[in-house]
Amino acid sequence: MIERVIHMWKNINKWKWLGIIVVLLIFAIGTYVTTSDSKDRITYTQKAKPQRKAKPVNQDDLPTKWQEVESYEKINDFYKERVPGLEIAQEKGLTTFPQETSKLPQRDGRMQINEVWHSGRSIYIFYSIDLSALITEETNNYVNNVPSVEEVKLKKKQDADTQTLSTHAPPMQYGEGVIFENRLYSMVQTIPIPKEGEPDRMVPNPEEFNQQLLTSMTFRIDGHMYESKSMPVQYTFDPDKNRLGQYTFDRTYQNDGLAIEPLELNLGITESFLKVRVDHHQAQFNSSMNATLKTANGQQIPITPFLQKVEGKENIYEGYFRPVYSVPEEVSLEVKNVHLTNGDSFSFNVDLSEINPKVRGNTSVNKKAAEIYNTDVYIEQLNTHGAHGMDVRLGFRPQDFEQPKKLIGISPRQMGGPAFERPKNVHIESENGKEANVEYGGSEDSVYINVKDSLVQDASNLEITLKNAVFTEQINQTFKAERE
Template sequence: MKKQANKQKAIIIIAVLLVFGIGAYVTTSGEGERLTSEQEPQRKAKAVDQDKLPIEWAEVETKEELNDFYRRQIPKIDQIRERELMTSPGQSMTVPDKEGRVQINEVWHSGQQIFYLYSIDLSLLVEEEGDTNHYLNDPPQVDQLKIEETGDIQSQTLHAFSSLRHNEAVIFENRLYGIIHSMPIMKEGMDDPYMSFSQMPESFQGTAKTSIRFRINGETIETEAIPVPYSYDPDKQTIATLPFSGSYSDNGLTIEPTELVMSVSTNYIKMRIKDDNNLFNHTLEGRVISDDQEVPFSPRLQKIDGEENMYRAFFGPLNESSTEIPDKLSLDIRNVHLIKENPYSFTFELPELEGTDHVNKELTKKVAEKYETNVYLQDMNYHKNHGLTLSLRYTPKDAGQKEKLVGTTIFNGQTPPDQTDHISVVTDNGNDGFVGTGGSERTSRLDIPDSLLDGASSVTVTFNEVVVANKIDQTFTIDTQSE
């Protein structure tokens, strides 16, 4: 159950509009009509009165302007095409009693997600004479994508929650063009990249029988499954693999970057991190420095399965649209986060909560001091349906001090960071338990269930383990001439 909940969180930001087929059904109240396949993707689309479209989209006049739209959505799309990473299903379908069709033009499997470049004839979107459908002011909306079992590809449903809103599509030659994303298709035996954070996406080559269910003008359209080619080759996606020189070692802490990998879809640094005295929290603060910019990388690192003390640190593009390797590259690590068993507590006096639906108070009160860092209780927010949330702020006494207490969530790779026993609570009337938490270097949030507050007038919060940022300020050189 928890696995399914995590997957739903991971895919809630993912959308798919993938419409094609040798047959489909249009249904409004359980009954449907068959859609038919067409092999004329380049025919002219019928002109329509754009005032009758459900919403207003920007219109482009040339193919180059259409490609500019694509480039804004996928900055390296030119390089992706040059590397032949796209596949083209090249099929369209018609709708009975309507002239409009839908076309999947290109598909790019980036590893972590799939991009679909598609077009819809505007004639499918306009209000027909005498139509009183109250959904006509809504943009088209994807429902779900279904994959049938095909060879070693297991059956699966990819949920999609996405509307083609104003900035998500453009009009060109009487068609609506857009780019939608889905989670990757899984083969039998593959580790789900959303469930296993320690895994990189695996190579994928195959044809999957695919169908789509979406809504246009209040109608639900579901295609029959047709073969669609998908291809993901991490080697073809890789731009460069660059080695590092140097390592850092001090007081039992060792940091050794080994390589930087640049690709058209993602960039990361592979490094070894180990501390002889404390657990590494899988988080740190650092940045990649190129010729003319600094790019921070994700503070939470990915543990690499099967390689002791090895991690990946992901970072954004060094150049949005280019695949050129900068002349100069270096890695700057400012601090590393370690877990220490050095508890501290503070007690908070509760306001009157009985019979209260909601209480919000700004406090800005110092409640603790640890590792030369002042801890302030910034505010409290109580809601009878959600419990009590306390916001904390962490302020080091000296910006340059060697160690400082931070609010970063403890993550040891074994338990989800928001379901741990690192922070406990006891009330003055004997209720006790653990709290949910989330945070960054400078702030954190504590979520105390309402059930623990019943009849209490004060709460004592104890941090059984803490996260301490160890200042490093170490720069590592990257050999950009090795490629």
């Protein structure tokens, strides 16, 4: 009888525990279904936070002071304030979360790559480093003790060669990082990974990129270098996913041999660009114009003055401008003037007898030196730099402020060349028998010409010829565009 009771009690306990397990399973499944259907099923906090605790420290021992925040969301706010477009990139799922960690050799702590954004023209690496790794018992008082990221190295797994990328990471002073749970959170910006044979500089036209690269970071701490181990990090860039809106225009402007046809406007997360056709029957387009993009909510965004020639397309150019973080249904392009050249030149003399080129100083001249396109050219100032030559500053003053054509100081461009190339369109002949061809730079109403020391010494006069002068064609036209 007693054995039967014990047997029944065991069966009751068994069914009791089975019931509890079933209830827990149902609860777990329900929780999974609920969270998997949620829009915010994976938050920034869940993706980016380190998976271990950092060693507590006395913050008075740190090499400098940083602001302390109370949540991972505040860390992300810190990043979004410093990286234009990051919030949209995160919303569109364009960032990756490596969560790769490495101990720093000979330091009491680790670093971690928490998030990466390849924006096309820049790569942003958001990382954290244990505060304990930044504390040094014996500080070197002869160096800058504020830590910094010195370089980022990338390598494909199968390659022996390592690429070291240029970084934009100022020393981690106050304002360059925040503290949370005994870690310093900061970021580093690098150029994109260049193609084989390309120089280490900004990529002119970002292309699709999707590779996992071994990544290491080198920190300068108390004057010494500490490199992390190489960690696998996914770098992804998709040009199509970085576009926010595309627009087409309503008309073409044609007058007196000049044709302007805005073709396409693309708004993107980190940059936007305008594609336009410009042609003139009697002059060459200087690949530059004065144009502004306007939105219905009052934003006015200037188009970069220098446009790039689209390879393989006759008279088609692209101009870039800063991002527009809203996507309006309609925008307008206001073109004030375009810049042209037809090969005209002008010359003038610079009297050096009243200055001492061996002494640094600025001499105001304010003397008319030439005239072209109903514009008076004035020598406004001579700036001498001792053994480093001198600058001649010219001012351009139109005879009628409203005249449609006037001389400007925008430099002539190599037709079809990169935006940063300027031909040497200034010829200088010195009284001492020497001569040189140099470039110049300026704005719509002034020009600076640099004269080498060898042309200035033992000379009382310079004859300067500015070739292929650039002039404006005033049009004051507005082109409306609608979103496709």
